[in-house]
Each structure stands twice: as C-alpha cells, then as structure tokens.
Amino acid sequence: MDRWLNSLEETARQALAVPLFRYLSQGARDGTTASEAHAAWAEFRLLPHVLRDVTEIDTRTTVLGTELTCPVAVAPTTLQRAVHPDGELAMARATAATGSLVVVSSNAGTPFADIGATGADWWLQVYLSADRTLSEPLLASAVAAGAKALVLTVDTPVVGTKYDGAGPTVWETTDPAILRVNAEPDLSEAPGAEKATDLGPHDIGWLAETTGLPVVVKGVLRPDDARRCVQAGAAGIWVSNHGGRQLDRSVSTAAALAPVAEAVGSEAEVYVDGGVRSGLDVVTALSLGARAVFLGRLPLYALVGGESAVQRMLTDLQDELVDALRLSGCRHLGDTRGLAVRGPLTGL
Ligand SMILES: Cc1cc2nc3c(=O)[nH]c(=O)nc-3n(C[C@H](O)[C@H](O)[C@H](O)COP(=O)(O)O)c2cc1C
Numbered sequence: 001m002d003r004w005l006n007s008l009e010e011t012a013r014q015a016l017a018v019p020l021f022r023y024l025s026q027g028a029r030d031g032t033t034a035s036e037a038h039a040a041w042a043e044f045r046l047l048p049h050v051l052r053d054v055t056e057i058d059t060r061t062t063v064l065g066t067e068l069t070c071p072v073a074v075a076p077t078t079l080q081r082a083v084h085p086d087g088e089l090a091m092a093r094a095t096a097a098t099g100s101l102v103v104v105s106s107n108a109g110t111p112f113a114d115i116g117a118t119g120a121d122w123w124l125q126v127y128l129s130a131d132r133t134l135s136e137p138l139l140a141s142a143v144a145a146g147a148k149a150l151v152l153t154v155d156t157p158v159v160g161t162k163y164d165g166a167g168p169t170v171w172e173t174t175d176p177a178i179l180r181v182n183a184e185p186d187l188s189e190a191p192g193a194e195k196a197t198d199l200g201p202h203d204i205g206w207l208a209e210t211t212g213l214p215v216v217v218k219g220v221l222r223p224d225d226a227r228r229c230v231q232a233g234a235a236g237i238w239v240s241n242h243g244g245r246q247l248d249r250s251v252s253t254a255a256a257l258a259p260v261a262e263a264v265g266s267e268a269e270v271y272v273d274g275g276v277r278s279g280l281d282v283v284t285a286l287s288l289g290a291r292a293v294f295l296g297r298l299p300l301y302a303l304v305g306g307e308s309a310v311q312r313m314l315t316d317l318q319d320e321l322v323d324a325l326r327l328s329g330c331r332h333l334g335d336t337r338g339l340a341v342r343g344p345l346t347g348l
Pocket residue numbers: 023024025037075076077078105106107125153218240241242243244245273274275276294295296297298
C-alpha cells in the first residue's frame with residue numbers, strides 16, 4: 001500500500017513551474033530550519049496506553065470557540081491562485097467540507113467576501129505596516145466578511161533571504177492581479193506602508209480593540225515571549241518558525257512547543273505548525289501541548305489537484321490521527337498528554 005500523502009510534493013514539483021515550486025518549498029538562507037522541521041517530530045517516541053476502550057475515537061475540538069472535527073487546520077500561505085485557479089476558494093471549500101478552518105493570508109488573491117461566502121470558518125493573518133492606520137481598511141473588510149479571529153505574524157520584520165539561483169523569480173512570473181486583492185484602496189506605495197519593524201505587545205491590544213476580534217500571535221518560539229503575548233491579551237499563541245522561511249537555524253517547532261505550552265498554561269490556546277505531515281506528527285504535537293496544528297506546504301501541494309485533493313488530504317490526515325490515537329489507547333485528544341517522550345532510542 002502506498003501513502004497518497006507522500007506523493008503530493010512530487011506531484012506538485014512536476015505540475016508547477018520551476019520558480020513557483022521553488023518558492024513554495026524553499027527555506028531561508030541554507031534551508032537548515034526548513035529541512036529539519038519534519039524530522040524533529042520523529043525525535044519523539046510514543047508511550048502508548050493499553051487496556052483501554054478505543055472503540056469510539058473522538059477527534060473533535062474547538063479553537064477560540066469554533067468547532068473542528070479534527071485538530072488540524074490550514075495555515076496562511078500566499079500564491080494559492082498561482083497553484084490553482086480556484087486558490088483560496090478551493091482551500092476554504094475543502095476546509096468547510098471537512099469541518100476544519102482556514103487562515104487566509106493578508107496577501108490572498110481572492111476577495112474576503114468570496115471566502116466568507118463559502119461558509120468556511122476563517123481567520124485573517126496580518127502583517128502590520130509601519131503606519132498602523134494603513135492596515136485598518138484591510139482589517140475592516142475582513143471583519144465585514146466574517147473573519148473570526150486575527151493572526152498577527154510577528155516573525156517577519158523583514159522577509160527572510162532566499163536564494164533563487166538561475167532563471168526568473170516567482171515574482172517575475174506571477175500575474176500581480178492574483179496578489180493582495182484585498183488591499184483596497186491600494187496603499188502599498190504610501191509612506192509608512194512597509195512592514196513594521198517596531199512591533200510590540202501593545203499591537204496585540206490595538207488589533208483587538210480595532211477589530212473586536214480575538215488575536216492569535218504567530219511566530220512565537222520562546223516561553224518568555226509567549227508570556228508577554230498572554231499578558232498583552234493574546235487569545236492564542238502559535239508556535240512557528242514560518243516554515244523555516246525567516247530566521248534560518250531557528251529551533252524546530254517540535255522542540256519549542258512544550259516549553260511554550262507550559263509557560264502559557266490555560267491562559268491562552270497554543271497551536272503549532274512546521275513540518276507536520278502525518279497523524280503521528282499531530283498526535284505528538286497534541287501530546288506536547290498543542291490544541292491544534294496547522295499545515296502550510298501540505299495543503300499547498302494538495303491544491304495542485306484542486307478542492308477535492310485538499311479535502312482528501314485533510315480526510316487522510318484525520319484517518320491517520322484516529323489510527324494513531326486508537327493504537328495509543330487515547331479516546332479523546334486530552335488523553336494524549338504525556339504520550340510523547342524524547343529521544344528515539346533512549347526509552348524513558
Ligand atoms: C509558500 C508559503 C507562503 C507563506 N505565506 C505566509 C503568509 O503570507 N503569512 C504567514 O504568516 N505565513 C506564511 N507562510 C508560513 C506558513 O503559514 C506556515 O507557518 C508554514 O508554512 C508551516 O510549515 P509547513 O509548511 O512545514 O507546514 C507561508 C509558507 C509558505 C510555504
């Protein structure tokens with residue numbers, strides 16, 4: 001039996017133009033963090049329970065009050081309409097069909113109103129501009145289109161350097177009409193439109209007040225930063241290194257997760273992304289303190305096959321999670337606490 005999920009990356013490599021696939025897959029600088037992300041989850045081993053009734057497995061959870069059938073959702077990524085003409089719409093419909101949730105990039109190529117009209121549960125990811133007021137129109141249109149939360153990405157004061165080698169870059173080959181269509185009016189040339197390099201905890205409160213929505217902080221790796229976010233009113237802490245696309249050599253999210261979750265306790269929800277590719281990765285992340293995991297590249301690779309392929313990807317992952325939970329003696333997600341132990345060959 002072959003694992004269909006394993007074929008998605010290669011299928012995308014063959015289907016997409018070289019600059020586009022390179023952009024989706026690459027990491028910053030030497031690509032060290034990007035290449036370690038998945039293997040870091042397999043640094044853990046699982047200590048399963050036995051003699052427990054695992055006839056019925058319940059994978060349901062909530063994120064900021066929104067019900068999910070399974071604790072797996074879609075992270076924000078750009079260029080979805082370059083991968084497939086239906087882009088964000090296909091992603092939103094697939095998550096709606098599977099009872100998941102999608103986080104929409106502020107660079108999305110689909111109007112927020114169209115995403116909202118799919119009926120999907122969605123959050124908006126934002127980068128704030130140096131002049132915060134220039135972000136307000138985008139925030140207002142997301143609120144109007146039914147975004148349920150804001151995800152403030154804090155690991156990108158500047159865009160991490162990536163090496164493209166020979167040939168054109170993705171930006172030279174992509175139609176600008178499928179980027180940032182929600183920036184209305186287009187203020188990108190206005191003074192102060194560049195990404196803020198002075199983000200602070202106060203921006204969390206500002207975002208919450210401006211929109212009336214809960215704020216999740218994405219890109220946290222340190223427990224002390226997580227505490228600062230919680231004290232500033234963050235509703236969620238999202239452990240992420242941006243898929244290894246920002247600071248190369250930053251630690252894996254698998255290693256960062258447990259200390260952050262411990263520092264946050266029950267004061268906010270904790271999520272994680274980075275290299276999650278299987279049900280075993282998900283069960284490990286849950287065990288280490290994540291309430292839900294997010295997927296970046298996997299749904300992008302699946303999107304090559306449109307909405308149905310994204311739907312199948314989410315369903316397959318859910319099936320793998322059920323299998324991992326059953327074999328671990330866990331009926332509910334909360335039963336996974338203490339399941340993951342460190343070190344492949346060290347035992348206890
Ligand atoms: C092509 C691509 C585009 C991305 N665009 C954004 C973005 O616009 N905003 C953001 O916060 N994160 C962005 N990310 C980071 C993802 O949200 C996520 O943190 C990361 O991809 C998770 O790692 P994974 O790809 O191994 O699942 C992007 C990632 C990729 C691969």
